[in-house]
Amino acid sequence: MRYIKLPSENFEKFFKSLEAWGTVYAPVRKGSIYSFQEVHDPSEMALDYNRTMLPPKKFFFRPKEAILRLKNGRWEDEVEAEPMVLFGLHSCDIHGLKILDRVYLDEPADPYYKSRREKTLIIGISCMPDEYCFCKSLGTHFAMDGFDLFLHELPDGWLVRIGSVRGHEMAWENGELFEEVTDEDLANFKEFEERRANAFQKELPQEGLADMLDLAYNSPVWKKYAEICLACGNCNMVCPTCRCYEVCDRWMDAYKAVRERRYDSCFMENHGLVAGGHNFRPTRLDRFRHRYYCKSYFDPSAGYNCVGCGRCDEFCPAKIEHVKVLEEVRGSLK
Amino acid sequence: MSENPYQTYDARILEVKDLTSREKLFTLRFLDPEVGEKFEFRPGQFVIVDIRGFGEFPISICSSPTRKGYLQLCIRKAGRMTKFIHKMKEGDIIGIRGPYGNGFPMEEMEGSNLILVAGGLGMAPLRSVLWYAIDTGKYEHIWLLYGTKAYEDILFRDEIIHLLKHGEAMNCSVKLAYEVESPSCIYLERGFSDRVCRGVVTDLFRGEEFDVEKTYALICGPPVMYKFVIRELLDRKLSPGRIYMTLERRMRCGIGKCGHCIVGTSTSIKYVCKDGPVFTYWDALSTRGLI
Numbered sequence: 001m002r003y004i005k006l007p008s009e010n011f012e013k014f015f016k017s018l019e020a021w022g023t024v025y026a027p028v029r030k031g032s033i034y035s036f037q038e039v040h041d042p043s044e045m046a047l048d049y050n051r052t053m054l055p056p057k058k059f060f061f062r063p064k065e066a067i068l069r070l071k072n073g074r075w076e077d078e079v080e081a082e083p084m085v086l087f088g089l090h091s092c093d094i095h096g097l098k099i100l101d102r103v104y105l106d107e108p109a110d111p112y113y114k115s116r117r118e119k120t121l122i123i124g125i126s127c128m129p130d131e132y133c134f135c136k137s138l139g140t141h142f143a144m145d146g147f148d149l150f151l152h153e154l155p156d157g158w159l160v161r162i163g164s165v166r167g168h169e170m171a172w173e174n175g176e177l178f179e180e181v182t183d184e185d186l187a188n189f190k191e192f193e194e195r196r197a198n199a200f201q202k203e204l205p206q207e208g209l210a211d212m213l214d215l216a217y218n219s220p221v222w223k224k225y226a227e228i229c230l231a232c233g234n235c236n237m238v239c240p241t242c243r244c245y246e247v248c249d250r251w252m253d254a255y256k257a258v259r260e261r262r263y264d265s266c267f268m269e270n271h272g273l274v275a276g277g278h279n280f281r282p283t284r285l286d287r288f289r290h291r292y293y294c295k296s297y298f299d300p301s302a303g304y305n306c307v308g309c310g311r312c313d314e315f316c317p318a319k320i321e322h323v324k325v326l327e328e329v330r331g332s333l334k
Numbered sequence: 335m336s337e338n339p340y341q342t343y344d345a346r347i348l349e350v351k352d353l354t355s356r357e358k359l360f361t362l363r364f365l366d367p368e369v370g371e372k373f374e375f376r377p378g379q380f381v382i383v384d385i386r387g388f389g390e391f392p393i394s395i396c397s398s399p400t401r402k403g404y405l406q407l408c409i410r411k412a413g414r415m416t417k418f419i420h421k422m423k424e425g426d427i428i429g430i431r432g433p434y435g436n437g438f439p440m441e442e443m444e445g446s447n448l449i450l451v452a453g454g455l456g457m458a459p460l461r462s463v464l465w466y467a468i469d470t471g472k473y474e475h476i477w478l479l480y481g482t483k484a485y486e487d488i489l490f491r492d493e494i495i496h497l498l499k500h501g502e503a504m505n506c507s508v509k510l511a512y513e514v515e516s517p518s519c520i521y522l523e524r525g526f527s528d529r530v531c532r533g534v535v536t537d538l539f540r541g542e543e544f545d546v547e548k549t550y551a552l553i554c555g556p557p558v559m560y561k562f563v564i565r566e567l568l569d570r571k572l573s574p575g576r577i578y579m580t581l582e583r584r585m586r587c588g589i590g591k592c593g594h595c596i597v598g599t600s601t602s603i604k605y606v607c608k609d610g611p612v613f614t615y616w617d618a619l620s621t622r623g624l625i
Contacts (some may be wrong), residue, residue, distance in 0.1 A: 067340055070386055077338045108339035108589055137620075181373070210600040217599065217622065244593030247586050249389045257387035259340075264593070273596060274584045275412040278557065280597070280623065290623075296600040 002168065003181045007157040010177040015042045015087070017174050021121055022083030025059065027052055036086065047088055049312055050130045055240035056086055056093050057100055060116045063237075064262040067112060067247075071256060073079040081115040088125040092133075094147050095140035096240025097122070102302060103243055110315060121166060124150035126192065129200045132310025134323055136197065137204040140307040148328045154188045204308065204323045210298040217289075219332040225325050226288040228318050233265030235291065235312035241305050244271070266291050338585070339589055342384040342429030342615035343369045348404060350424055353489050356412075357455070358420055359396070362405045366499050375399055376437030378580050378612045382588045383407065383419065384429030391415045392585040393434065394611070396458040397430065398465035405430070408458035408489060434588040435611045438463055438578055443550045444472045451563050452480045453555025457489040459580050460554050464609040465511065468504045474548060481535025481555070484514035498526050509538040535559065539566040546571050553579040560625045564615055577615035581606055597623040 006014055018024050019040075026039040027049040034049040036056060054063070067077040089097075097117075098232035106115035122148040135141040143150060148167030151158040157180060162168050171178055216222075236242040251257045264271060267288070272281035281287050295306040306322070313321045349361040364370035368609045380394040391413075397406035411420045422428070440463070448467055457480060466475045480498070482488050497508040509529045512519050523530045532538055535555070550566050553560060560579060567577055578608070583595035585607040595606035602608065602621040609617075618624040 068338075073386065073427075075341055075386065077341065079338065106590065110591055111338050118547060160473075213600040214622070240385075243591070244596075245591070246594075247390065247592070249387050251387060259390075261592075266593070266596075272584075275410070275416070275584050278547070280583065293599040294596060294603065297598070297603040298600065 001316075002162040004160045004162065004171060004178040005154070005157055005180055005181050006151065006160050009157075011158070012042050014177050016222055017170075017177075018085045018087065018121075018123075019190070021105055021170065022085050022119065024085045024087055026087040039087070045088065049088075050127070050134075051090070051309055051314065053311070053315060055096055055238065055311065056089055056259055056311065057096065057240055057243070059086060060097070060113045061100065061104065061110075061121065061243060062112075064190055064260060065112065066258040066260050068259040069256065070249075075259070077111070079111045079115050081112075084116070084120040085123065086120055087123045089147070090127045091124060091143040092135040092140050092307040093136075093240055094122065094124055094143040095307045096309065098146045098171045099241045099302070099305060099307070100243055102216070120122060121170070122147040126150075126152040126196070128196055130310070131201050132313045133200060133308060133311065134202040134204050135308035136200045137170055137202075137206060138304055138306060140303075141196075141200075147201075152189055153192065154185055158196045159185055159189045202310075202323055203213060204326060206304075209326070210296060212333055213293065213296050213326065216329045216333045219329050221325070221328045221332045222289045222292075223285055224328075225320055226283075226285040229267075229284065229288050229320060230318050231267040231284050231287065232317060233267040234315050234317065236265035236267060237263055238311040238315045239295075240311070241295070242311055262285070266294070292322075292329075296326065317318075339431070340587070342382070342390075343432040344403070344427050345430045346424045347422060347424055347428065350422070351489075353408060354487050357410045357489060359490075360407045360409060360419070360422075362407065362428070363403065364430070365427070370403070370473070373405070373407045373433070375433035375457040377440060378437035378459055378468045379433035379435045380585075380588070380591055380611060381405070381407070381432035381434065382508075382585070383409075383415075384431065385415060385418055386429060387413050388418055390429075390586070392434075392588060392607075394459035394462075394580065396461045398462050398469060400466055400469035408455070408461075410455055432588060434585070434607055436609070438552055438580075438612050440466060445474060445548075447475045447477070447544060447549040448473050448479045449479065449544065449549060449551040449567075451535060451551060451553045451559075452478065452554070452569075453559040453563075454482060454487070455489070456554030456556070456559070456580075456608075460552060461490055461493075463552055464506070467581075468506055471505075473505070476504075477542070477544075478506065478508045479511075479535055479538040480508065481538070481559070482513075485516045485518040486511060488512075490617075493617050495522075498522075498529060511535050511538050533563075536562045536566050539570075542572065544572075546573070546576075549576065551577045553577065557625065560618075567615075568616045574619055578612055579615065579618070579625070581613060582611070597621060599623070 026045045028037045029036045029046040034052045049138045102111040146164045150161040244264040245261040247261045336585045344361040344365040351359040384390045482603040511533045555621045583606040586592040590605045598621045
């Protein structure tokens with residue numbers, strides 16, 4: 001890793017320089033929530049945000065999009081993406097994108113996702129956990145890769161970690177804005193990271209978690225929560241790693257049709273439906289349990305399908321807490 | 335060829351044949367000979383059928399890769415999309431993408447006996463295996479145990495009756511179980527009293543013994559069938575690793591993206607479309623929700 005420093009007074013200039021790389025999106029405050037939006041001026045941003053409602057997956061895997069267009073009886077595609085800069089991603093969201101990459105870039109790659117991913121620069125930013133965050137338990141509280149630049153807050157600027165060749169080029173082209181990192185900066189960085197590590201209020205003990213959950217398949221705890229759950233699918237929509245989609249063809253006029261895909265949720269009854277009306281997850285209990293198993297699946301080479309961002313908790317209308325459910329399920333195994 | 339894996343290729347319907355009142359057999363050929371040339375598949379794989387402007391659905395291939403130049407799909411009228419394709423005629427164009435999934439390990443099984451256990455529509459993917467095994471002649475002996483509702487529901491009836499009569503010459507023994515009695519069934523039963531009976535597919539195991547070291551079982555049928563068939567096979571000491579089955583899910587993408595076919599729990603998650611649709615019984619033992 002290469003480390004440089006961006007002093008506070010140069011921040012605005014550096015931010016302005018990003019527009020040369022593509023449209024800049026950053027977290028902005030919208031009423032009581034935050035959202036990644038197009039930003040032209042640093043003052044529009046809310047860099048001290050906790051989490052956006054929709055994670056950055058919305059830029060790569062869109063809530064709704066046309067994948068093919070029917071013209072003269074043939075499908076045509078528009079894969080070409082616009083260059084973007086996503087500014088201010090938290091570490092958990094960077095990890096979330098890495099999990100989506102495993103799905104969407106795996107051969108055969110999804111061309112829409114791939115094209116957008118290749119044309120997007122990722123600039124991470126340090127954060128302080130709130131009551132919903134449990135990324136530290138999952139090891140996603142710090143990103144070692146998956147970004148071009150990562151900005152860590154210092155009292156008088158930012159310690160910048162450079163994570164890619166493009167990140168290096170971004171810094172290189174604005175060489176006059178950056179300084180060498182001093183011992184004082186390192187001390188401040190260390191102090192911030194320690195303070196942050198101690199600020200987590202929620203913990204998901206993961207010792208043997210996957211096996212314990214599997215063994216507790218018939219736990220009454222699943223049933224208890226499935227009864228509280230509204231099956232609205234909010235947790236799927238806001239999850240940075242949920243990637244299910246549904247496809248349907250829609251006619252624009254008598255000659256043109258589009259094949260659209262949109263976010264789907266495993267809480268919807270028709271998610272497990274097959275031909276002839278048979279459903280592999282017929283009850284809400286089946287569907288509730290499925291989501292928790294999907295998120296808690298542990299891939300030895302890549303970790304869990306959950307990054308501990310806390311969105312599913314914050315935006316759950318039934319106030320179901322992910323960690324609490326898993327802990328109770330595990331606890332029910334006596 | 336397009337880089338876009340969601341793009342489909344034009345295929346002309348060469349023939350539409352009524353198999354039963356609900357199932358039709360569509361014989362297809364790619365319009366572009368180059369696409370047809372590159373389209374290679376293994377028994378057990380599936381394709382996504384695209385009716386432009388109406389949608390897509392997954393269907394297993396029921397012809398054998400040994401029979402080149404065309405592709406056959408047995409399609410049951412079950413929903414909106416399949417109802418639509420049932421109205422299509424010879425000469426109509428549909429889109430095809432694939433083949434997808436892993437298919438049966440035909441090479442690994444060479445030199446062994448194959449027991450194909452089909453229930454209802456499950457005959458369709460197993461027909462690909464059946465003709466592959468007969469055409470290549472690389473297998474010791476093939477048993478086809480086929481359970482069907484009634485005589486009228488027997489898929490590929492002409493082929494099945496032909497194999498009942500002449501299968502032994504091709505190292506293939508066919509056994510048939512039907513549930514609803516009819517004059518045609520009684521006639522069949524009289525002709526082949528040792529191989530046709532009233533009952534369910536598991537009744538066809540009665541009296542059958544096989545060399546477990548040299549046998550593989552391949553199963554396809556409605557979800558309820560697996561448990562009972564597998565019990566028969568395990569009773570005869572067949573290893574869970576030698577029992578293959580092909581499963582159905584509503585795959586939207588076919589390439590492990592859309593998530594509709596994900597099954598399993600925290601210790602094992604599988605995509606039926608790319609990890610399957612062919613799984614061993616061991617996969618089912620270690621992945622909850624598979625069958």
